[in-house]
Amino acid sequence: MSEIFTVRIEPAQLQYDVEGDLTLLEAADMSRVQLPSSCRNGTCRSCMCRLLSGEVAYSIDWPGLSAEEKAEGYVLPCVARPTSNLVLEQTQASAF
Ligand code: FES
Known part of the structure; x- marks a missing residue:
């Protein structure tokens, strides 16, 4: 059974779940x-x-x-999978 992690996007306070081996971006799309x-x-x-x-x-x-970017906490959601619940800062996020 695969784990489900919750992703919250700040500052818009959007939230979604990532299941299985989806990337952060794929799960956001869904x-x-x-x-x-x-x-x-x-x-x-x-x-x-x-x-x-x-x-x-x-x-x-x-x-x-x-x-340096990695050390500062930057990530690339299109190739990143969560291993815990997450909070991301993305000012250009929106719901569609
Ligand atoms: S869309 Fe993530 S690096 Fe291009």
Whole structure:
């Protein structure tokens, strides 16, 4: 049985669940939460946002983030899967 994690997006206070092995972006799409995106494979960085709390794991070895950005808490939702409940900061998020 796969775990379900809850993602909250600040400052809009949108919330959705991520089930199975969906990425943060795929699960947002299915929950009618719109996050910025383009390539969906971890290179363009248009989905980049900050992780305010929680943990993620990546499906690719080194997503298009510098070590400094990673250290500052930036994540790429198109290739990140939650390993705990999360709070993300994305000012361009909206419900559709
Ligand atoms: S959509 Fe391009 S890096 Fe996430």
